[in-house]
């Protein structure tokens with residue numbers, strides 16, 4: 203018997219496996235493929251995912267392996283139209299990761315697998331889930347001790363687990379077995395070829411090259427950091443094969459250049475436009491996360507990030523419930539918080555896909571419109587922090603006006619503790635809740651919480667060295683902030699007395 207069986211070792215399953223393992227939860231992660239996936243697929247890690255990966259101890263490896271420059275050379279037809287070179291956002295002690303990082307998905311996965319190994323776990327490759335039995339009670343009742351899920355693997359092994367997490371991608375067997383509708387649409391004529399190839403004749407120094415024709419056909423070539431290869435994505439005509447010949451033909455016709463040559467494909471795949479999501483993330487002891495719960499267009503770079511953040515939202519909740527430190531109802535908040543996020547990203551990625559067709563106006567106007575739209579999108583991506591202000595775990599019990607409200611991500615800040623200089627995010631790292639009480643020593647003995655008294659510099663406690671914490675929370679004597687294990691503010695109140703009630707409700 204294991205506590206959690208995770209099906210699928212993509213970015214979602216791996217993030218969850220790392221998070222649960224470091225929290226001391228017994229989990230197994232099975233993967234039907236016999237070896238790690240080779241494709242670059244999800245290419246952009248966003249600031250919120252980087253914060254989650256920091257907590258898991260791998261953000262520095264991601265930064266070392268990736269590229270911070272989101273440079274782009276845009277061609278209309280075959281002619282260059284503009285270069286988009288937003289400088290990386292400057293280092294800021296209140297935002298540890300202000301930029302997106304370009305990194306192929308296989309590299310992100312390998313970093314997470316290494317981290318899982320360091321934590322004492324491992325992916326079981328070549329092990330496919332073929333079915334499961336959650337029993338009537340397991341699927342319908344609020345999970346109570348004693349019930350469990352029995353999963354069957356292809357080799358006949360039967361695995362008993364208290365919870366089963368479907369991180370098994372867009373074609374999720376778990377979702378289909380549960381009979382959960384995957385509502386939305388599939389557009390058969392919107393297809394693309396995606397490949398990791400060697401390219402000769404194209405300079406890597408200008409970042410991504412994007413060619414868009416007036417009839418909406420596109421080709422994007424992105425240099426894969428530290429690999430010498432490229433990820434190429436090109437739209438397919440009806441009837442086109444998704445092979446290297448098609449890719450070569452598209453390169454010549456869409457770029458208008460015969461000197462750009464593709465060879466040595468390490469991975470080739472055909473993508474079809476799907477915009478679908480489930481309406482339930484939990485059925486009893488079975489939970490869905492990542493592509494198993496939502497699929498959409500790659501525009502906006504949401505796919506992998508949403509999966510990582512689903513897992514990060516779920517990990518601490520599952521751990522508290524399994525360890526008996528919270529009621530099983532806490533798991534309901536997973537769907538309540540993450541489903542609206544999926545709805546938003548489906549709409550956003552659809553808007554971005556449709557926005558790729560250039561307006562039929564004169565060239566200088568296209569340059570003006572598209573360049574500013576794309577610059578705005580890039581900047582917005584850097585502030586991509588979903589909020590849970592109306593979520594069931596959010597309590598905003600103060601009339602004070604600070605920039606931050608309960609349900610937001612807790613901003614970082616420079617602090618001093620016991621004579622040492624720190625970032626607040628270092629103190630948040632780990633499986634605990636963090637209470638910040640301004641100017642008052644909190645009277646709280648709860649093993650789930652680390653509590654600090656926030657003071658002005660020169661006094662005993664957690665010194666707010668730049669005054670940032672006081673500013674963003676509108677901190678006065680007694681102001682109390684409870685930060686959840688995933689870095690979100692759960693509670694804001696005028697007195698630490700509110701902590702007890704909040705923690706009891708969990």
Ligand SMILES: Cc1cc2nc3c(=O)[nH]c(=O)nc-3n(C[C@H](O)[C@H](O)[C@H](O)COP(=O)(O)OP(=O)(O)OC[C@H]3O[C@@H](n4cnc5c(N)ncnc54)[C@H](O)[C@@H]3O)c2cc1C
Pocket residue numbers: 209210211212213214215232233234235239243244245246307329330331332369370371372374375396471472473491492493494500502503504505506507509
């Ligand atoms: C061709 C393609 C191109 C993409 N391009 C982009 C992009 O450019 N940008 C972007 O942001 N996103 C892109 N995506 C989406 C992104 O890759 C996904 O959002 C991301 O991989 C989701 O992660 P996941 O872990 O939820 O699912 P997946 O990465 O799909 O992982 C699911 C895993 O579960 C395993 N599995 C499935 N069934 C079973 C079973 N029965 N038993 C055991 N294991 C099982 C699979 O083998 C797989 O390894 C692309 C996806 C595809 C398919």
